Amino acid sequence: MKTLSTRLIGAGALSFGLSCALPALAAPSGTVAFLMPDQASTRYEQHDFPGFKAEMAKLCPDCKVLYQNANAAVATQQQQFNSVIAQGAKVIVLDPVDSTAAASLVHMAQSQGIKVIAYDRPVPSTPADYYVSFDNEGIGKAIATSLVEHLKATGVATSKGGVLEVNGSPTDAAAGLIKKGIHSGLESGGYKTLAEYDTPEWAPPKAQQWVSGQITRFSSQIVGVVAANDGTAGGTVAAFKAAGVNPVPPVTGNDATTAGLQLIISGDQYNTILKPSEIVAAAAAKAAVGFLSGQPPKGETRLFNTPTQLFKPAVITAQNLKAEVVDKGFANAKELCTDRYADGCKKLGITH
Template structure:
């Protein structure tokens, strides 16, 4: 191997892999998640801090548009895994969006291993604790957001307060179509994957890839993804051929698709 593209679940444990590879002259590209304690040769990703701020800002704007009184309650914040540096960046971005929004954070949780059942269990406890004071949930990805939605449904809360997400999974897009999830982030893997491949080729050719910034002492290229809600789901997902209507508009989601102008 002359180059390794590494997407580490445990950013701290990955440091030893980076050092081992680099000691043998192998170039390491950190993909999707940074490796804070051992600089890779390059880092390429969607802008995780920007994602956190975007989903939080989107939720705040939605609450303000609905004229939801900040004094009537606050929001829950469900972060990703405490071992994942990308989750830390998303968390930082969420705080940037919420901290001066006027909507207080009722409670916050770092979800071990990003596990949806753990997010669901925690959210269930907060629903018991805060009840109707929960005005919305900023969840760091679609799995944790889906866990929160499941907790509201199990508790008989109807309608479910607006819940964010990130990754544009099929399940989350269907929840948005149904009106159960408010937003997600569309991150077509081809964008970052193509960039990682181009960077690998340049490194192997002895060139210096152009960096937009330095993050954790690593030259970095970060892309800004799109926030997806019901309003732009057709334009961002269907029209860009990321998913088809046939994939999304099945069973109980068919009616919601019709309302959004999405047809098979």
């Protein structure tokens, strides 16, 4: 097994090249399913599926694409999995609601000769046919390290207090990898972890409720918060705002959602991770077409005994948001700089 590097590339050198792109393929036909886990994050409807659908249309115009979202329900995802098999799916791209429960789905599909591509979230307990994702452990380490460096740069003494850690869903193996990376990133910083929480279903209201309790418990001891994605970051910021804390301590994020980027613009969130989901979705489509063509993708490493392709995204803060996100077309200034965010955009030189 190749050793995976968890060091993310610098924001100025963002690279999404498909280094292990498949050879030119004859466009086959067949049915491919794209099964996503929840709607708490807007990325699946707005980025992942459109990116997958567009790449499939390009690579396999005669293929039929089935799309379902389980809305965070394990039973619903199992029903959807059974449904796409009944509809003749030959390849299933699966982002599992529950990474452990997904093992039985993988076994069931493979017993019928159906290929399963684990997407974004791995299935640790049984090998899928392929796994494509961003480097989740690297993401966790990057956002935590970025926060620690910021606290040190702004003169926050390690003796002043500590950080809260708002992790993702306990049933999501990718959240577990992010959590592992966060622990690694915080280890060398010297700031103690006051408390941490695994957020059920990644639900922002549940993150907000937990953080509200910690504000009551720790008050001014909280010098920063490592939140595992922009949704939990938004819940965290809302908790501090509701408690009348101003300014909000630096809060991390992940996914570069419009809401997350706007919180950075307003100064309420410190960082996020830019990971255009369309990139991974396109890689999943290439892999699916490879399986249909009898040319299975090799992967560039192995994780969970599964051929794996990982992408390394970049940390975004107010300092590089314009250059790396807006100027490169990953987000629209008109969409970001609405109403209460207009002044923040002006300060960052973002115009439309």
